[in-house]
Amino acid sequence: MSKEITSRALDYSQWYNDLVIKSELADYSAVRGCMVIKPYGYALWENMRDQLDKMFKETGHVNAYFPLLVPKSLFEAEEKNAEGFAKECAVVTHYRLKADPNRKGKLMVDPEAKLEEELVIRPTSEAIIWNTYKTWVQSYRDLPILINQWANVVRWEMRTRLFLRTAEFLWQEGHTAHATKDEAVEETIRMVNVYATFVENYMAVPVIIGVKSESERFAGAEDTYCIEALMQDGKALQAGTSHFLGQNFAKAFEVQYLNKENKQEYVWATSWGVSTRLIGALIMAHSDDEGLILPPRIAPLQVVIVPIYKGEESKEAIDKKANELVKALKAKGIRVKYDDSDHSRPGYKFAAYELKGVPVRLALGLRDLDQNVVEMARRDTKEKTTVSLDGLDTRIEILLEEIQQNLYQRALQFRNENIRKADTWDEFLDILDNKAGFISAHWDGTADTEEKIKDETKATIRCIPLDSAEEAGICILTGKPSSRRVLFARAY
Amino acid sequence: MSKEITSRALDYSQWYNDLVIKSELADYSAVRGCMVIKPYGYALWENMRDQLDKMFKETGHVNAYFPLLVPKSLFEAEEKNAEGFAKECAVVTHYRLKADPNRKGKLMVDPEAKLEEELVIRPTSEAIIWNTYKTWVQSYRDLPILINQWANVVRWEMRTRLFLRTAEFLWQEGHTAHATKDEAVEETIRMVNVYATFVENYMAVPVIIGVKSESERFAGAEDTYCIEALMQDGKALQAGTSHFLGQNFAKAFEVQYLNKENKQEYVWATSWGVSTRLIGALIMAHSDDEGLILPPRIAPLQVVIVPIYKGEESKEAIDKKANELVKALKAKGIRVKYDDSDHSRPGYKFAAYELKGVPVRLALGLRDLDQNVVEMARRDTKEKTTVSLDGLDTRIEILLEEIQQNLYQRALQFRNENIRKADTWDEFLDILDNKAGFISAHWDGTADTEEKIKDETKATIRCIPLDSAEEAGICILTGKPSSRRVLFARAY
Numbered sequence: 001m002s003k004e005i006t007s008r009a010l011d012y013s014q015w016y017n018d019l020v021i022k023s024e025l026a027d028y029s030a031v032r033g034c035m036v037i038k039p040y041g042y043a044l045w046e047n048m049r050d051q052l053d054k055m056f057k058e059t060g061h062v063n064a065y066f067p068l069l070v071p072k073s074l075f076e077a078e079e080k081n082a083e084g085f086a087k088e089c090a091v092v093t094h095y096r097l098k099a100d101p102n103r104k105g106k107l108m109v110d111p112e113a114k115l116e117e118e119l120v121i122r123p124t125s126e127a128i129i130w131n132t133y134k135t136w137v138q139s140y141r142d143l144p145i146l147i148n149q150w151a152n153v154v155r156w157e158m159r160t161r162l163f164l165r166t167a168e169f170l171w172q173e174g175h176t177a178h179a180t181k182d183e184a185v186e187e188t189i190r191m192v193n194v195y196a197t198f199v200e201n202y203m204a205v206p207v208i209i210g211v212k213s214e215s216e217r218f219a220g221a222e223d224t225y226c227i228e229a230l231m232q233d234g235k236a237l238q239a240g241t242s243h244f245l246g247q248n249f250a251k252a253f254e255v256q257y258l259n260k261e262n263k264q265e266y267v268w269a270t271s272w273g274v275s276t277r278l279i280g281a282l283i284m285a286h287s288d289d290e291g292l293i294l295p296p297r298i299a300p301l302q303v304v305i306v307p308i309y310k311g312e313e314s315k316e317a318i319d320k321k322a323n324e325l326v327k328a329l330k331a332k333g334i335r336v337k338y339d340d341s342d343h344s345r346p347g348y349k350f351a352a353y354e355l356k357g358v359p360v361r362l363a364l365g366l367r368d369l370d371q372n373v374v375e376m377a378r379r380d381t382k383e384k385t386t387v388s389l390d391g392l393d394t395r396i397e398i399l400l401e402e403i404q405q406n407l408y409q410r411a412l413q414f415r416n417e418n419i420r421k422a423d424t425w426d427e428f429l430d431i432l433d434n435k436a437g438f439i440s441a442h443w444d445g446t447a448d449t450e451e452k453i454k455d456e457t458k459a460t461i462r463c464i465p466l467d468s469a470e471e472a473g474i475c476i477l478t479g480k481p482s483s484r485r486v487l488f489a490r491a492y
Numbered sequence: 493m494s495k496e497i498t499s500r501a502l503d504y505s506q507w508y509n510d511l512v513i514k515s516e517l518a519d520y521s522a523v524r525g526c527m528v529i530k531p532y533g534y535a536l537w538e539n540m541r542d543q544l545d546k547m548f549k550e551t552g553h554v555n556a557y558f559p560l561l562v563p564k565s566l567f568e569a570e571e572k573n574a575e576g577f578a579k580e581c582a583v584v585t586h587y588r589l590k591a592d593p594n595r596k597g598k599l600m601v602d603p604e605a606k607l608e609e610e611l612v613i614r615p616t617s618e619a620i621i622w623n624t625y626k627t628w629v630q631s632y633r634d635l636p637i638l639i640n641q642w643a644n645v646v647r648w649e650m651r652t653r654l655f656l657r658t659a660e661f662l663w664q665e666g667h668t669a670h671a672t673k674d675e676a677v678e679e680t681i682r683m684v685n686v687y688a689t690f691v692e693n694y695m696a697v698p699v700i701i702g703v704k705s706e707s708e709r710f711a712g713a714e715d716t717y718c719i720e721a722l723m724q725d726g727k728a729l730q731a732g733t734s735h736f737l738g739q740n741f742a743k744a745f746e747v748q749y750l751n752k753e754n755k756q757e758y759v760w761a762t763s764w765g766v767s768t769r770l771i772g773a774l775i776m777a778h779s780d781d782e783g784l785i786l787p788p789r790i791a792p793l794q795v796v797i798v799p800i801y802k803g804e805e806s807k808e809a810i811d812k813k814a815n816e817l818v819k820a821l822k823a824k825g826i827r828v829k830y831d832d833s834d835h836s837r838p839g840y841k842f843a844a845y846e847l848k849g850v851p852v853r854l855a856l857g858l859r860d861l862d863q864n865v866v867e868m869a870r871r872d873t874k875e876k877t878t879v880s881l882d883g884l885d886t887r888i889e890i891l892l893e894e895i896q897q898n899l900y901q902r903a904l905q906f907r908n909e910n911i912r913k914a915d916t917w918d919e920f921l922d923i924l925d926n927k928a929g930f931i932s933a934h935w936d937g938t939a940d941t942e943e944k945i946k947d948e949t950k951a952t953i954r955c956i957p958l959d960s961a962e963e964a965g966i967c968i969l970t971g972k973p974s975s976r977r978v979l980f981a982r983a984y
Contacts, residue, residue, distance in 0.1 A: 030566055030623050031611065034559035039639065042556045062531035063538065067523040068613075068644055068660050069582070072589070074522055076599045086589040090561070091601050092613065093585045095648040097564070097578040107568045109583050109610055118601055119523065121560075121584065121613075131522050141835060147531065152560055152644065156587040168560050343633060 033167030043300035084219020171275035184268035210463025234436020242272035292357025308365035442482035444475035525659030535792035576711020663767035676760035702955025726928025728981035734764035784849025800857035934974035936967035
C-alpha cells in the first residue's frame with residue numbers, strides 16, 4: 001500500500017516522521033517549526049488532556065486563563081527565567097498592517113503602529129501569572145492558589161520535530177502559590193507523582209521519577225523534579241517536569257502576604273507542565289514498523305469492525321450483527337467504529353487500522369455469522385483468534401485491559417533491561433555507543449564534569465532518581481568521590 | 493459588604509464591570525486590552541465549551557489544531573478577509589531577545605533576529621486552514637471536511653470591555669469544506685441553528701436567527717448568518733455567526749477537487765464561531781443589582797449549603813446532615829458545595845453566593861434540623877421557602893430545571909416586549925431614544941441608507957430575520973420601496 005513507512009532498523013528518525021504523518025496524527029504547516037495537529041492526533045490529545053484535567057481537579061486545582069502576550073518589562077523581571085528563555089522568544093512589535101502602496105492588493109506592517117513596549121508571546125507564563133497573583137494575595141487566607149492553565153506557548157526552536165519539539169505547542173502549566181516552603185515542596189512532589197501515575201497508567205509508559213542536576217533545572221527554579229521515559233532506540237525522553245520555584249518569582253514581582261502573626265512574608269511557588277510532546281513519547285515507546293500501537297485507555301478508537309462480504313445481500317446480514325455489536329460495546333463505554341465504507345477492500349482497511357494503532361480489530365464475514373463467531377485481532381501482539389459472538393462485549397472489555405497491561409509490562413521490561421551500571425569511563429562509553437539506554441553511574445556532583453561528559457558524549461544527566469540509595473563510589477570521569485549514582489542517557 | 497456593585501439604574505456600564513470583577517469571573521491584566529479569566533469565569537466557560545463541543549460532535553465535526561502564527565503572504569491571499577482584519581493584527585517581527593548592553597539585567601529585541609517574513613497572530617484562521625486544506629483535498633472522496641478548533645485569537649481592538657471585546661479572546665472556529673454549494677449552505681444554516689439551540693437551551697437567552705446585510709458581513713463571506721440577543725439595557729448583542737464563504741478561500745488558496753465526473757472544481761467553504769463574548773451576553777441578559785444570575789445548566793456551582801450554628805456541638809449535627817445532602821445531590825449529578833468555612837458569618841456568605849449567581853442556596857440550622865426542614869432560597873426570584881429535608885434532592889433537581897425555564901421565559905418576555913415596529917423616521921428615533929430594544933422597520937436595501945442611519949443614530953441592521961415575512965412597505969429613511977422588515981438596534 002501507499003502508506004508504507006520506513007522501518008525502525010533502517011532509520012529510526014525517518015520511521016518516526018513517517019508514522020506521525022501517515023497515521024494522520026499531525027502534518028507540517030506553512031509556518032516554520034509549527035505543525036497542524038490533525039483530527040486523529042487531536043482526539044488522542046483530548047483523551048490525554050481530559051484524564052490529566054480530572055487528576056488535577058481531584059488534587060484540588062482549578063483552571064484559569066492568562067494572556068498570551070507578556071510585556072517585555074514583566075518578562076525580564078525574574079532574571080534567570082528571562083535569560084533562560086530570551087533566545088527563543090517570538091516578539092510582537094506592531095499592532096497593524098496596512099495596504100502596501102507598491103504591491104497592489106498586498107499588505108505591509110504599518111510603521112506608525114509600533115508598540116511602545118514590545119510583547120513576548122509566552123514561552124511559559126510565570127511572569128504574567130505572578131504579576132497577577134500580586135494583586136490577588138494579601139493575607140494567608142488567600143493562600144494557597146492552586147491554578148492550572150491549558151494553553152499554547154511559543155518557543156522559537158531552531159531544529160524542530162513533529163510533537164517532540166515544535167515552535168508552538170499545546171500544554172498545561174500549573175502555577176501554585178503557598179504560604180510555606182514545606183507546602184510548596186509537597187505540591188511539587190505531588191504533581192510529579194500525578195504525572196508519573198498518568199504516564200504509566202494511561203500511556204502505559206514506565207517512568208523514573210527524579211530530580212534534575214543544577215544545570216538541567218528550569219530557568220528560575222530551585223529544584224526541578226521530572227519523569228524520564230525510555231524510547232525504543234535507547235534514548236531517554238523527559239516527559240514532564242514539576243518545579244519548586246522557591247521565592248524567586250514572589251521576590252521579582254513583590255508578592256507578599258500577611259501571615260497569622262501579622263508579618264509580611266514572600267510567597268512560595270511551584271510550576272509544573274506537560275505538553276503535546278507526550279504524544280512523541282507515546283509513539284516511540286510502543287509503535288512498530290506497521291504503525292502506531294496505542295494504549296486502549298487513551299486510544300481515540302478502541303475497536304474497529306470490518307465487514308467481509310461479497311454482494312449486498314450478505315452485507316445486510318453482517319450490517320445487522322455489526323450494529324448490534326456496536327451498540328453493545330458503546331453501552332460499555334467502548335469507543336468503536338463499524339467501517340463499512342465501500343471504497344476500499346478489507347485488506348486495505350486492516351492495514352489502515354494497524355497503521356492507526358487501533359487496539360482491537362474484528363473481521364466479520366458471512367461464514368463467521370453462520371458459525372456465530374468473529375475473527376478478533378489484537379494490535380499489540382498481532383494475535384488473531386476466532387471467538388464466539390456470545391458475550392463478545394465483555395470479552396473485548398477484558399481484552400482491552402489486557403492490552404493496556406501488556407503494553408506497560410513490555411515497555412517496563414525493555415526499560416529495566418536497559419538500565420545498566422557503569423563504573424569506569426570505558427564502560428560508560430561502551431554502553432552509550434553499543435547498547436544505549438540509561439546508564440547508572442557515579443558523578444562528582446559538579447556542573448563542570450557534567451558539561452564535559454555532555455560535550456564528549458552527548459549524554460546528559462537525566463535525573464537523580466528519587467529512590468536511589470546512598471552508595472559510596474567514584475566519578476566515572478574525574479575519579480572524585482560520589483555518594484550516589486545518577487542516571488545518564490542521550491535524550492530527545 | 494465591601495463587594496458592593498453599582499446599580500444598573502445608576503450606570504449600566506459600570507454595573508457590568510463591577511459585576512465581572514467582584515463576582516470573580518475575570519480581572520484586568522497588565523497587557524493592554526487583555527484580561528485574565530479567573531477560575532470561576534473559566535469554570536463557566538468550561539461548561540459552555542463542553543456542551544458546545546458535544547453538539548459539534550453530534551453534528552459530525554471533529555476537532556483539530558492549526559498554528560497560531562500566520563505568514564503575512566498567506567494572510568493577505570484572500571484580499572477581502574485580509575483587508576477586513578489588517579487594522580487589528582498583532583505582528584511578530586523578531587524571534588529573539590538579548591541582553592541590553594545599556595541596562596544591566598534587562599533585555600532588548602535582538603535586531604539580528606528579524607524574521608524574513610512577518611507573522612500575524614491569527615485574528616481568525618481561514619488563511620492558515622485553507623492553505624492546509626489545499627494539501628488534504630484531491631478528490632470528492634476527501635470531502636466534506638468538518639473540522640472545529642478551540643483556540644485563542646488576537647484582534648487589536650482600541651476600546652476593550654471585559655469579555656465583550658478584548659484584544660485576546662478564546663473561541664471556537666469551525667471550518668468546513670464541501671463539494672457543492674448546497675451542502676455548504678446547508679452546513680452554514682445547521683451551525684447557526686446549533687448556536688441558537690445552545691444559547692437558548694443552556695444560557696437561557698432567547699435569540700433571533702437572521703442574515704446580516706452586506707455591510708455587516710464577515711470579511712470574505714458571501715453570506716453571514718447570526719444570532720442576535722437583547723440585553724437588559726435594550727441594546728442588542730451578536731452572540732454567534734456562521735458564514736457561507738462560497739469559493740472565495742478555495743480560489744485564493746487554489747483548493748480544487750476531482751469530482752465524480754473527473755473534472756476539477758473549486759471547493760465550497762463555511763466558517764462559524766462563538767467566543768468568550770457569550771459570557772458578556774449571559775451576564776447582561778439575566779443578572780441584577782445583587783450580582784450574577786446564572787442558568788443552572790451551565791452554572792459552575794448549582795447549589796450551596798450554608799450552616800447556621802453557634803458552638804461546635806450544634807455544628808457537628810449540621811455537618812452530618814449537610815454531608816448527607818451533598819452526597820445525595822452529587823449522586824444526581826448536581827454541582828453542590830457545603831460552605832462551612834468559619835471565617836465569615838452566614839449573612840456574608842449569603843451575599844457572596846448571590847453575587848456569584850448560584851441558583852439555589854440552602855441555609856441549615858439546628859432548629860431546622862429538629863423540625864426536619866431547611867430554608868431554600870432561589871437566586872432568580874429571591875423567594876425563600878422552608879421545605880422538608882425528605883426527598884430534598886429530587887425537589888432541588890426539579891427546582892433547578894424550573895429556574896432554568898423561568899430565566900428563559902423572563903428573558904423571552906422582555907425581548908418580545910422590546911421588539912417594536914417603526915413605520916416612520918420619527919417613530920424610529922423615538923423608540924431608539926426612549927425605549928431602545930429591537931426596531932422592526934422597512935429599509936430600501938442599500939448600503940448607503942444603512943450607513944446614513946448608522947451615522948445619525950448609531951443603530952445598525954442587526955439582521956434580516958430568517959422567519960420574516962414578505963411585506964410591502966417604504967424605507968423609514970428614504971421612502972423608497974421595501975419588500976420586508978429588518979431588525980435595527982444599537983448594539984454591543
